[in-house]
Amino acid sequence: HILYETAKDAISQYPHANGIVLTYPNYYGHAVDLKPIIEEAHQHDIPVLVDEAHGAHFVLGHPFPQSSLKAGADVVVQSAHKTLPAMTMGSYLHMNSRRINRDRLTYYLSVLQSSSPSYPIMASLDIARAYAEDIMKTNRTADIEKELINMREVFSQMNGAEIVEPADAGIQQDPLKLSVRSAYGHSGFELKSIFEANGIHPELADERQVLLVLPLEGKNKPAPELIRTIGKEIKDTAVQHDHPAGIGIPSEKVTAVPYRKSKLSAFKKESVPFAEAAGRISAEPVIPYPPGIPLIMAGERITKETISLLTRLVDLNVHIQGSNQLKQKQLTVYIEEEKS
Ligand SMILES: Cc1ncc(COP(=O)(O)O)c(C=O)c1O
Numbered sequence: 001h002i003l004y005e006t007a008k009d010a011i012s013q014y015p016h017a018n019g020i021v022l023t024y025p026n027y028y029g030h031a032v033d034l035k036p037i038i039e040e041a042h043q044h045d046i047p048v049l050v051d052e053a054h055g056a057h058f059v060l061g062h063p064f065p066q067s068s069l070k071a072g073a074d075v076v077v078q079s080a081h082k083t084l085p086a087m088t089m090g091s092y093l094h095m096n097s098r099r100i101n102r103d104r105l106t107y108y109l110s111v112l113q114s115s116s117p118s119y120p121i122m123a124s125l126d127i128a129r130a131y132a133e134d135i136m137k138t139n140r141t142a143d144i145e146k147e148l149i150n151m152r153e154v155f156s157q158m159n160g161a162e163i164v165e166p167a168d169a170g171i172q173q174d175p176l177k178l179s180v181r182s183a184y185g186h187s188g189f190e191l192k193s194i195f196e197a198n199g200i201h202p203e204l205a206d207e208r209q210v211l212l213v214l215p216l217e218g219k220n221k222p223a224p225e226l227i228r229t230i231g232k233e234i235k236d237t238a239v240q241h242d243h244p245a246g247i248g249i250p251s252e253k254v255t256a257v258p259y260r261k262s263k264l265s266a267f268k269k270e271s272v273p274f275a276e277a278a279g280r281i282s283a284e285p286v287i288p289y290p291p292g293i294p295l296i297m298a299g300e301r302i303t304k305e306t307i308s309l310l311t312r313l314v315d316l317n318v319h320i321q322g323s324n325q326l327k328q329k330q331l332t333v334y335i336e337e338e339k340s
Contacts, residue, residue, distance in 0.1 A: 001026050003168065006253045007037040013254060015044050023051045024068050027204065027291035028211055029177030030166045031055070031065035038072045047074040047099040056092065057083040057176065057216060059132055063145040065172045074099050083176060083216065086128035090121045135217075144217060148175040151214050154221050159231035160184060161191075164209055178212040185239050189316065194233045198226060204290035207316065211290075257299045264299055267334040271325060274311055278304045280333035287321040288313055302331070 002022060011017070020041050025031040034050070041048045050068040052058070056078035058067035068076050074097035080086035093109075095102060135141060155178060156163050164179040166172075182191050188205035195202055195210060200222065202210035258281060259267075269283045279302065286296040295306055295313075311329065313320065320326050 001030050001032045001168075001171065002037070003032060003170075004036050004040070008040055010254045011040055011044060011046065013256070015046075017044075017046050019047050019049055021049045021051065022068075022073075023053070023293075025052075025055050025058075025065060025174055026293070027054060028166075028179055029054065029174030031058075031172045031174060033170060033172075034066070034068055034071040034073065038068075042072070042099075045099070047097065049073070049075045050077075052076050053079040053091075054082055054177075055174070056080045056086075056128075057132065058174075060135055060141050060144075062141060063148070063175050065174055069094055069096050072096070075105075080125055080128045083213070084128035085124070085131055087121045087124040089118070090125045090128065092125065140217070145175065147217070147219060148214055151221055152178060154224075154227060155180060155212070157224070158227045158234075160234035161231065176214050176216065178214055179209045180212065181209040182234055182239075184234065186234065186237065187240075187316070190237065190240060191234065194230060194237060198230050198233070200226075200230070206288075206291065206318075207312075252303065255297075255300055257297075258301055259299065261299070264334060266338045267336060268339055269332050269334055271330045271332050274307050274329045274331060277302050277331045277333060278307050280331075281336065283332040283334050284323055285321075286310060286326065286331070288318050289321045290319075292321075296331075302333070 001024070007020070007022075011020075020037075022034070022037070024034055038048045050073040052068050052073075055065070055067065058064045059069075074095075076092075076094040076096065078092045078094070079090075080092055081088045081090045095105065135144070152163065152175070155161070158180075160183050162181045162183050164181050180191065181188070186194075187207050188209045189207075191210045192202050192205035200212070203213045204211045264281075267281075272280065282296045282298055282300055282302050284296075285294055285298045287294045295310060296302060310320075310326075314326060314329060323332065325332070
C-alpha cells in the first residue's frame with residue numbers, strides 16, 4: 001500500500017501529473033486512510049483512480065474499511081466477483097467526479113470492450129448489488145462482523161500458526177481477509193500445501209504467509225479437530241524454505257522514470273542475465289502474481305535489491321507476470337543510446 005507521506009512526496013515531485021492510480025485495499029486487505037491522499041491530489045487538481053478490486057464489499061460500511069468512493073476517489077473499479085456474489089469477470093466501474101470526461105471514458109470503453117457484453121454476467125452484477133443493498137437494509141453487518149471475529153478466533157487457536165496484522169500503524173485490516181504465518185518458519189508456499197491437503201484452499205501464498213478469504217455470510221467454520229490436525233502437521237513438517245527475515249519489497253518509495261516514453265521508444269532493447277541487469281532500464285514490467293504488485297515497471301531503473309529479490313522469487317518458482325525468459329533469469333532492458 002501507499003502511505004500518505006509517500007503519496008505527498010510523489011505529488012510534490014510531479015505536481016502536474018495527469019492522474020494517480022492507487023490499489024486499495026491491497027490483496028491482503030490492508031487499507032490505508034485514502035482521504036488525505038485524495039485531498040492532497042485534488043489540491044493539485046490531479047484525478048485519483050482507484051483499483052478497488054478487492055474492496056467491492058466496502059460499500060457495506062462498518063466493520064469494513066471506508067469505500068474509496070466515500071473517500072472522494074474520482075474513478076473506481078471493483079471486481080464484484082471477488083468478494084460479492086457476482087459471476088467471474090463481473091466488475092463495476094464508478095464515476096464519482098467532474099474531473100473526468102465522461103464522453104472520453106465512454107469512448108475508450110467502446111474501443112476496449114466487447115460489443116457483445118454477457119447478459120448473465122451483467123445480471124449477476126445486479127444481483128450482487130441487490131445483495132449488498134439487502135444486507136444494509138436488514139442491518140446484517142453486525143452479524144457478519146460477529147461471524148468474521150469467530151472465524152478469526154478459530155484460526156488463532158491453531159498451534160504452529162500465527163495471524164499476521166498490518167505492520168504500519170494507521171492501516172486497517174479488512175476483516176474478510178486473514179493472513180496466517182507458520183510459527184516455525186515455513187514459507188507460505190509450504191503452509192499452503194498443508195492447508196490444501198486438509199481441504200482448506202488459501203487464496204494465495206507468498207514467501208512468508210498464506211492469505212485466506214473468509215466468506216461474507218458463511219457460517220461454515222472449520223471444526224476444532226481439523227484446526228488441531230493442521231496445527232500438528234505444521235509442527236511435523238520439516239522446514240524446506242524458511243521465510244526470509246529481511247527481504248521485502250525494495251525500500252525505495254518513489255521511483256522516477258528517467259526517460260519519457262517517446263525517448264524510450266527510440267532506444268534498442270537487449271536481453272541480459274539478471275546479474276548484469278542492475279543499473280539498466282527495464283523494457284518490461286515484472287509482476288509477481290499474486291499479489292500483483294509490480295516489482296519492476298517498464299522504463300524504471302533496475303536496482304541490485306530488486307534483482308536479488310527477483311532471483312529468489314524465480315528460485316522459489318513463484319508465478320511472475322512478464323516474459324517467459326524470466327525463468328531463465330534474463331530481463332529485457334533498453335540500450336541507452338538512440339537507434340542510429
Ligand atoms: C489489485 C487487482 N486489480 C485488478 C485485478 C483484476 O481484476 P479482474 O479479475 O476483475 O479483472 C486483480 C486480480 O485479479 C487485482 O488483484
